[in-house]
Amino acid sequence: MSVRARIDSEKQKLRRLILQATTDLLAREGFEQVSIRKVASRIGYSATTIYLYFKNKADLIDHVVDDGFARFMLRLGNTGAGDSPPLRQLVAGMRVYIAFALENPNWYRVTFSSRLGRSNNDAQFLTEAATREKGFAVLAASLTQAMAAGEIPKRPLYPAVQTIWATLHGIAMLLINSPQAGIKEQRRVIEGYIELIVNGLRVR
Amino acid sequence: MSVRARIDSEKQKLRRLILQATTDLLAREGFEQVSIRKVASRIGYSATTIYLYFKNKADLIDHVVDDGFARFMLRLGNTGAGDSPPLRQLVAGMRVYIAFALENPNWYRVTFSSRLGRSNNDAQFLTEAATREKGFAVLAASLTQAMAAGEIPKRPLYPAVQTIWATLHGIAMLLINSPQAGIKEQRRVIEGYIELIVNGLRVR
Amino acid sequence: MSVRARIDSEKQKLRRLILQATTDLLAREGFEQVSIRKVASRIGYSATTIYLYFKNKADLIDHVVDDGFARFMLRLGNTGAGDSPPLRQLVAGMRVYIAFALENPNWYRVTFSSRLGRSNNDAQFLTEAATREKGFAVLAASLTQAMAAGEIPKRPLYPAVQTIWATLHGIAMLLINSPQAGIKEQRRVIEGYIELIVNGLRVR
Amino acid sequence: MSVRARIDSEKQKLRRLILQATTDLLAREGFEQVSIRKVASRIGYSATTIYLYFKNKADLIDHVVDDGFARFMLRLGNTGAGDSPPLRQLVAGMRVYIAFALENPNWYRVTFSSRLGRSNNDAQFLTEAATREKGFAVLAASLTQAMAAGEIPKRPLYPAVQTIWATLHGIAMLLINSPQAGIKEQRRVIEGYIELIVNGLRVR
DNA sequence: CATGAATGAGCATTCATTCAT
DNA sequence: TATGAATGAATGCTCATTCAT
Numbered sequence: 001m002s003v004r005a006r007i008d009s010e011k012q013k014l015r016r017l018i019l020q021a022t023t024d025l026l027a028r029e030g031f032e033q034v035s036i037r038k039v040a041s042r043i044g045y046s047a048t049t050i051y052l053y054f055k056n057k058a059d060l061i062d063h064v065v066d067d068g069f070a071r072f073m074l075r076l077g078n079t080g081a082g083d084s085p086p087l088r089q090l091v092a093g094m095r096v097y098i099a100f101a102l103e104n105p106n107w108y109r110v111t112f113s114s115r116l117g118r119s120n121n122d123a124q125f126l127t128e129a130a131t132r133e134k135g136f137a138v139l140a141a142s143l144t145q146a147m148a149a150g151e152i153p154k155r156p157l158y159p160a161v162q163t164i165w166a167t168l169h170g171i172a173m174l175l176i177n178s179p180q181a182g183i184k185e186q187r188r189v190i191e192g193y194i195e196l197i198v199n200g201l202r203v204r
Numbered sequence: 205m206s207v208r209a210r211i212d213s214e215k216q217k218l219r220r221l222i223l224q225a226t227t228d229l230l231a232r233e234g235f236e237q238v239s240i241r242k243v244a245s246r247i248g249y250s251a252t253t254i255y256l257y258f259k260n261k262a263d264l265i266d267h268v269v270d271d272g273f274a275r276f277m278l279r280l281g282n283t284g285a286g287d288s289p290p291l292r293q294l295v296a297g298m299r300v301y302i303a304f305a306l307e308n309p310n311w312y313r314v315t316f317s318s319r320l321g322r323s324n325n326d327a328q329f330l331t332e333a334a335t336r337e338k339g340f341a342v343l344a345a346s347l348t349q350a351m352a353a354g355e356i357p358k359r360p361l362y363p364a365v366q367t368i369w370a371t372l373h374g375i376a377m378l379l380i381n382s383p384q385a386g387i388k389e390q391r392r393v394i395e396g397y398i399e400l401i402v403n404g405l406r407v408r
Numbered sequence: 409m410s411v412r413a414r415i416d417s418e419k420q421k422l423r424r425l426i427l428q429a430t431t432d433l434l435a436r437e438g439f440e441q442v443s444i445r446k447v448a449s450r451i452g453y454s455a456t457t458i459y460l461y462f463k464n465k466a467d468l469i470d471h472v473v474d475d476g477f478a479r480f481m482l483r484l485g486n487t488g489a490g491d492s493p494p495l496r497q498l499v500a501g502m503r504v505y506i507a508f509a510l511e512n513p514n515w516y517r518v519t520f521s522s523r524l525g526r527s528n529n530d531a532q533f534l535t536e537a538a539t540r541e542k543g544f545a546v547l548a549a550s551l552t553q554a555m556a557a558g559e560i561p562k563r564p565l566y567p568a569v570q571t572i573w574a575t576l577h578g579i580a581m582l583l584i585n586s587p588q589a590g591i592k593e594q595r596r597v598i599e600g601y602i603e604l605i606v607n608g609l610r611v612r
Numbered sequence: 613m614s615v616r617a618r619i620d621s622e623k624q625k626l627r628r629l630i631l632q633a634t635t636d637l638l639a640r641e642g643f644e645q646v647s648i649r650k651v652a653s654r655i656g657y658s659a660t661t662i663y664l665y666f667k668n669k670a671d672l673i674d675h676v677v678d679d680g681f682a683r684f685m686l687r688l689g690n691t692g693a694g695d696s697p698p699l700r701q702l703v704a705g706m707r708v709y710i711a712f713a714l715e716n717p718n719w720y721r722v723t724f725s726s727r728l729g730r731s732n733n734d735a736q737f738l739t740e741a742a743t744r745e746k747g748f749a750v751l752a753a754s755l756t757q758a759m760a761a762g763e764i765p766k767r768p769l770y771p772a773v774q775t776i777w778a779t780l781h782g783i784a785m786l787l788i789n790s791p792q793a794g795i796k797e798q799r800r801v802i803e804g805y806i807e808l809i810v811n812g813l814r815v816r
Numbered sequence: 817c818a819t820g821a822a823t824g825a826g827c828a829t830t831c832a833t834t835c836a837t
Numbered sequence: 838t839a840t841g842a843a844t845g846a847a848t849g850c851t852c853a854t855t856c857a858t
Contacts (some may be wrong), residue, residue: 046840149373159396192363200404455820567804578782598770608812658844
């Protein structure tokens with residue numbers, strides 16, 4: 001490793017530390033509680049230091065969002081249902097989506113609540129992501145395959161993925177905002193939802 | 205009109221003015237930008253005056269939320285599809301829901317994003333509302349009727365309404381967060397969504 | 409009673425009501441918690457009304473202080489030791505003084521803590537009061553008599569009264585600021601104090 | 613002096629400046645007039661800066677109180693009567709006590725008026741201090757010695773110190789609240805007081 | 817006599833950000 | 838690279854007081 005590379009790697013290490021601390025703070029205490037100072041004090045650096053790695057608060061949040069997004073996508077890409085019939089894979093993906101949202105409610109809220117995380121043009125980012133990123137691609141892929149295999153009737157891919165994602169988002173938010181709901185109740189909601197969507201997809 | 209009544213009406217007028225200004229500020233600039241001072245300066249009154257009409261900021265926001273909610277419910281109760289077959293009424297209600305959300309995106313966000321508008325348990329409030337309030341009752345009613353009329357198979361009412369509402373919410377948020385999407389695009393998403401749900405409901 | 413007199417009496421009634429409410433608020437919640445609005449709301453009148461009876465807040469507090477002072481003096485004038493030997497009467501007065509202070513700690517604090525109750529020239533008022541008012545006069549009287557009766561050596565009256573009062577005040581404040589002290593402990597302090605002073609007076 | 617030390621000393625300098633400004637403001641205008649902003653503006657810094665040196669207002673006041681207390685104790689420890697007979701030392705301590713109170717009336721008020729300076733139990737703090745702190749210990753020490761030397765009769769130490777302190781406090785407050793009293797008048801009060809107490813101590 | 821409406825001044829506190837070192 | 842020092846802007850809120858009615 002060259003000197004330059006090592007330095008860069010050191011630099012990246014602190015950068016990651018900041019990102020993790022912010023993600024952590026966000027997860028534990030919610031968006032409103034995230035402040036540059038708190039992040040800094042959490043990792044034992046000065047507030048000023050943050051600015052050496054991120055342009056400003058918005059930039060930091062942006063990267064936290066992106067980071068979580070990457071992890072999200074990774075999870076969606078590994079649903080563990082790789083060999084199942086396509087429709088089953090789709091359903092597996094939906095379950096993973098909801099599970100991830102429930103595990104990271106604050107991050108999820110910030111990431112998918114517009115304006116907060118990204119200053120501009122969230123939605124485009126999201127919808128673009130929906131088709132391009134390898135994570136959402138799972139939904140798209142299983143959908144395509146399900147259609148190809150005749151499990152469900154053919155329909156334009158992109159709008160379908162988008163719609164599924166949107167309804168998924170609705171369920172995720174419903175569950176996130178119902179913290180008092182027990183696991184059983186959550187499961188019932190999820191199953192009801194999946195049944196509804198899968199049935200909907202089966203018909204044309 | 206008695207003197208007292210006139211005075212009261214004057215008082216109500218300013219109260220309404222404050223509510224409108226707050227709603228407006230919320231609509232234009234988002235929740236984070238709403239401050240007592242900004243509201244006051246918008247209507248040319250001192251910040252102190254706000255406190256003559258609302259106990260504190262939370263109280264003010266609460267009333268803004270409630271106000272919008274009342275209008276929302278009113279709209280949902282008048283979908284103009286009163287004589288149509290139940291399933292059609294259901295669909296009309298879904299369209300109205302989305303339309304209202306798109307017309308009042310920031311209000312919608314605050315109202316349905318938990319914690320912000322209402323201090324305590326949003327979700328419960330929402331789901332309770334979903335069945336009880338006359339607005340959401342439209343969904344329940346048309347769903348019941350659709351089942352009674354044999355348009356769709358029978359299923360437990362409450363979970364179904366909840367699921368529909370959640371997916372509706374997802375679509376609403378998707379569209380709200382896609383401000384750059386043209387009307388045509390929006391319509392395509394909405395139609396795709398409705399088709400998916402209606403088809404889902406038709407099967408059992 | 410003439411019309412004018414009746415009106416005046418009505419007027420006095422509300423005035424008294426305000427004074428009592430303020431005294432009460434002061435007693436219960438302390439000086440910092442006394443505000444014109446709170447007083448007004450306590451008696452069901454508007455804040456503005458207070459200003460019809462008192463020039464401003466300071467004026468109101470002034471009168472509360474005076475009011476309590478009058479009651480204080482009354483109590484000091486009725487120690488129930490009228491027939492006892494003079495020195496005994498003096499001691500009785502000292503006990504009553506401390507008792508009253510302990511019963512009205514917040515009032516006492518405000519009244520005898522300068523600046524707060526009276527804007528200017530407290531002390532003069534107090535020391536003048538000490539000799540003139542019939543209450544402190546009891547101390548002066550019993551002191552005079554005790555000297556005349558040969559119970560204690562002769563000494564200039566005024567400085568002696570003043571000194572006794574000052575030490576009395578110190579003990580009162582000590583006890584007021586030791587709310588955790590039990591009654592037994594309080595009694596011990598009081599007895600120790602009285603013994604010290606009486607002994608001091610006996611010698612010359 | 614190392615770089616670090618110099619920097620620290622700079623920092624301490626501003627800290628001291630803030631403390632002095634606060635003490636000054638307190639001394640000149642009283643506790644109610646002390647506000648973070650006023651303190652800041654007095655030293656030409658922004659209000660925010662204060663928070664770099666003190667956690668909050670209460671913390672600042674606490675340190676002002678403590679600071680004065682330290683100076684107070686120092687003075688009480690150096691009455692300049694170290695070789696005199698114990699009773700004389702006691703009297704010297706009493707004189708110093710009163711003198712210091714008169715020199716720092718507002719500080720004295722805040723420090724010894726409970727609740728204001730310290731949130732929790734003042735009185736206990738004071739009485740504990742009365743025996744433990746080296747300052748008040750002077751009183752205790754001279755009292756003990758005076759008893760040992762047979763200058764005054766034996767009596768339980770703690771209650772005696774407490775009583776003396778309380779009466780001392782009363783005199784201090786009397787004089788503080790009599791700003792119009794001339795020096796001669798003050799001296800007469802002090803002498804009368806001391807004579808009374810000393811005589812009281814002599815008898816048993 | 818009593819009030820409702822309104823306000824200006826003030827407060828403690830927090831935050832993101834800059835700058836010189 | 839990292840930081841300590843400092844700040845301006847903002848926020849929610851409370852209060853005493855005035856004024857027209």
